[in-house]
Amino acid sequence: xxxxxxxxxxxxxxxxxxxxxxxxxxxxxxxxxxxxxxxxxxxxxxxxxxxxxxxxxxxxxxxxxxxxxxxxxxxxxxxxxxxxxxxxxxxxxxxxxxxxxxxxxxxxxxxxxxxxxxxxxxxxxxxxxxxxxxxxxxxxxxxxxxxxxxxxxxxxxxxxxxxxxxxxxxxxxxxxxxxxxxxxxxxxxxxxxxxxxxxxxxxxxxxxxxxxxxxxxxxxxxxxxxxxxxxxxxxxxxxxxxxxxxxxxxxxxxxxxxxxxxxxxxxxxxxxxxxxxxxxxxxxxxxx
Numbered sequence: 541x542x543x544x545x546x547x548x549x550x551x552x553x554x555x556x557x558x559x560x561x562x563x564x565x566x567x568x569x570x571x572x573x574x575x576x577x578x579x580x581x582x583x584x585x586x587x588x589x590x591x592x593x594x595x596x597x598x599x600x601x602x603x604x605x606x607x608x609x610x611x612x613x614x615x616x617x618x619x620x621x622x623x624x625x626x627x628x629x630x631x632x633x634x635x636x637x638x639x640x641x642x643x644x645x646x647x648x649x650x651x652x653x654x655x656x657x658x659x660x661x662x663x664x665x666x667x668x669x670x671x672x673x674x675x676x677x678x679x680x681x682x683x684x685x686x687x688x689x690x691x692x693x694x695x696x697x698x699x700x701x702x703x704x705x706x707x708x709x710x711x712x713x714x715x716x717x718x719x720x721x722x723x724x725x726x727x728x729x730x731x732x733x734x735x736x737x738x739x740x741x742x743x744x745x746x747x748x749x750x751x752x753x754x755x756x757x758x759x760x761x762x763x764x765x766x767x768x769x770x771x772x773x774x775x776x777x778x779x780x781x782x783x784x785x786x787x788x789x790x791x792x793x794x795x796x797x798x799x800x801x802x803x804x805x806x807x808x809x810x811x812x813x814x815x816x817x818x819x820x821x822x823x824x825x826x827x828x
Contacts, residue, residue, distance in 0.1 A: 577608045580789050583620075583628035585699055586726035588772070589613035591746040591818050593809050600805065601796050607789065615698025615726065623647060623775070626782035630790040632774045632797075634744075635699035639773055648775035650790075653822040654797050655806050659703055659768040661761040662731070662748055663689075663740035671740070677764040678711035685711075688719035690739025694730050695722030699770070704742045707767055731755065744770055746818035749810060772819070774798075798822065 588594045589611065598609040612622060616633040623631040624647040631648060633639060642648050661671060661680055669689045674680035684691050693715075694701040708715055721737070723730040727747040734741040735755045748759065762768065774794050779787035796802050803821035810818040 577602070577606050578786070578789060579608045579610055580630065580786060580793055581610045581612065581628045582630050582632065582793070583612045583614065583622040584632040585616045585619055585634055585772075586613050586728065587634070587700075587744045587747045588632060590726065590728045591750045591810075593746070593806065593818065596805055596809060597797065597802055600802070601793060604796075605789075605792065609793075613726070615694065615696040615701065617697030617699075617702070620647075623777050626777065626785060628777060629786045630774060630776050630793050632772060633699060634770055634772045635702050636771060636773075638699075638702070639775065643775065646778055646781060649778050650776040650794050652774050652794050652798050653825070654772045654774050655803075655819040655821050656769065656771040656825060657745040657819050658762060658765070659700065659742055659770050660745050660748060660759045661740060662734070662743055662757045663760050664738045665756065665758050667760050669740065671761045674761055677707050677761070677767040680761045680764075681707050681711045682713060684740050685713050685715060685719075688717065690734075690737045691715065691720050692730055692734040692737060692739050692741040693720065693722045694727065694742075695724045696726070698727075700727060700742060700744060703767070703770070707742070710767070731757065746810070749814045749816070749818050752814075771822075 584594065594611060598611065601607060602609060612619070612628060614622065616635045616638065619631055619633050620638055620642050622628050624642060632654065639651060643651050661677070663671070669683040669687050671680040671683050674683060693704055723733050727743060728751060730741055731743055731748065731751055735757055774797050776787055776790040776794055777785045779785055803823040806819050806821040807817055807824065810816065
């Protein structure tokens with residue numbers, strides 16, 4: 541009788557433990573299902589990351605859609621390549637020629653205008669090349685090359701680097717020699733290198749404003765609207781090319797960035813700290 545009683549107690553204990561394990565497993569799975577957010581892969585240029593604007597925009601999108609935006613910050617050339625290889629669901633960049641080429645080859649769809657600002661040429665306050673008095677961007681680059689003042693290039697096939705190369709080409713100059721350095725890095729790192737070398741560089745206005753309180757370089761030339769215009773577009777990766785991309789989510793993100801609420805965020809971003817917005821929303825563009 542004692543043995544039977546002991547077996548009953550032991551069976552009850554084992555049954556209780558097993559029930560607890562099953563309940564814990566079910567509870568854990570339920571919790572994981574509730575907390576897991578859908579992920580959107582965004583490949584984008586470094587200036588949208590370095591300025592902090594994307595942090596604000598993405599947070600708003602994530603909260604409204606129970607989504608996590610996984611941001612891949614690269615130069616525009618690499619960002620487009622990432623999308624063309626199916627490594628992103630959406631791409632936001634700033635090199636119109638490369639964008640249109642990628643749309644034409646079927647890599648992207650739903651290309652939409654988000655915002656713009658202008659490129660600027662920054663350098664030491666002393667301005668040894670005298671570019672403050674330049675007539676246009678090609679004249680400014682010509683003056684830098686003439687005295688072989690240090691010039692730091694992004695050198696990364698980004699939108700900024702491609703614009704820089706187009707200005708050198710228009711000026712009929714092939715930059716080379718000890719004075720011309722290729723950083724091969726993002727805008728923030730390139731500006732830091734130019735600061736250390738007391739040299740010149742081409743920058744987007746937004747990244748410079750976000751860094752200006754930490755550096756001595758200043759805007760020396762910015763008046764050439766032809767070469768220095770800097771528009772940003774968002775594109776969805778074509779689901780016909782990559783069936784595993786999250787097109788519906790990407791399209792929702794495209795629609796968000798062009799919505800009135802997101803355009804208001806872009807318009808106001810930076811005004812409280814810098815006295816001006818780092819970017820101008822597409823909604824305010826005179827020619828859309």
